[in-house]
Amino acid sequence: AMLDISADQGWLVTSLRITILIQMVIQGRWSTDNALLTLPHMTPYHLNCLRPKGGEGAKRKGTALPRGPIRSLPELLAACDGRYETLLTMLDGEMDRMQIDQIYTVIGKLPQIQVNLSIKGWWEGGEGQKDIRIQNSTDGGRRPDSDWIQVHADQEYVIHVDLVRVNKTKRNDSKAQTPRFPKPKDEGWFLVIGEIENREVIALKRTGYVRGRSRQQLAVYTPETTGRVIYTLYLMSDSYLGLDQQYDICLDVIPASIESQVNTELVGELNDLDMDGGE
Incomplete structure (x- = not known):
């Protein structure tokens, strides 16, 4: 309810903070808190034990790992990259084998x-x-001209967001790792498009568990x-801390076009008729 009210008012910062409150x-x-503490049996002491050896997994994932301890869940996922031996090497002697097995199982489901x-x-x-x-x-740096997409002013466009789950899961394995929550919780996501300069929410949508591929x-x-204006897409988990993502959408706004506005409105009316069962 708080998120609905905040998004309806267009408050970007407040909306993002509410999603983190949900997490x-x-x-x-x-x-x-360090998001790695989400993992079972993980304590602040064990965080210093998570040091990558060689970083080959990170090279395949295209993620640069730090020289020191791993500090985030994405870094740990990139370091392990589906290899149990990597996690075992880091935690062997600090935890027993059963505890390491449980951590590896959770990592595979994240x-x-x-x-x-x-x-x-x-x-x-x-x-x-x-x-x-x-x-x-x-990266937030200077954008090459190829990143900027020309769009007409004062016109509706549709942003397609394709979500692809890289790690495979079982068919009915949609539950999040939530040991402190009193009942089972399905994974879900908030998609928020905002304009940082004006701190305004442009669009918000909630989607459920992503098993293979989902187009929103x-x-x-x-x-x-x-x-030129930059919209930012925030992919916010409704279950986990530390797994959020954000992407910039670079738009070069050119003068409005009556022709394209009319076509957009006609398509919208036809879609409405289809939804209502009209002909």
Whole structure:
């Protein structure tokens, strides 16, 4: 309810903080705690034992691991990369084999989600709707011109978010690792599109457990003024601390087009008729 009210008011920072509050309630931990403590039998003492040996798993995952101890769940997932021996080498002598086995089982079930983005809509002079892939920019540095997608001002577009679960799970294994929550909890996700400069929520959607692949759609309206603007997609877990992701959507807003606006409205009306069973 808090998230619905906050998103309806367009409060981006508040909405993101509420999602983190949800994560804290589910995990029974503060957001300032190390997310690795989510793992069974893991204590602050054991955190210093998690040091990668060689980092071959990180090379295959494309993730740079630190020279010192592993400090986050994504770093541990990249270091292990499906190899039990890596975890055993780090924790052998600090835990018994049964405890290490339980940790490895939980690591294998943690959601590893790959995100692909595209934007669909009408452009002036086009022969139909186009679906343009969005480069997954996450570094926050200077953007090359190829990252910027031209869109018309004051027009509705649809952001397609493809969620692909990299790690395979069993068919009925949708429950999150929540040892401090009083009942079983299914994994779920919040998709939030916001504009950081104005601290405004542009779109929000909730989706459930991602087993293999899931395509979500979020409608967004472009600004009325021309110029470059960056929207940011936040993929927020509703169960885990430390597994959130964010991606920038770089838009180059060009003057409005009556032709493309009319086409967009016609498609919207036809979709509404289909949903209502009209002809």
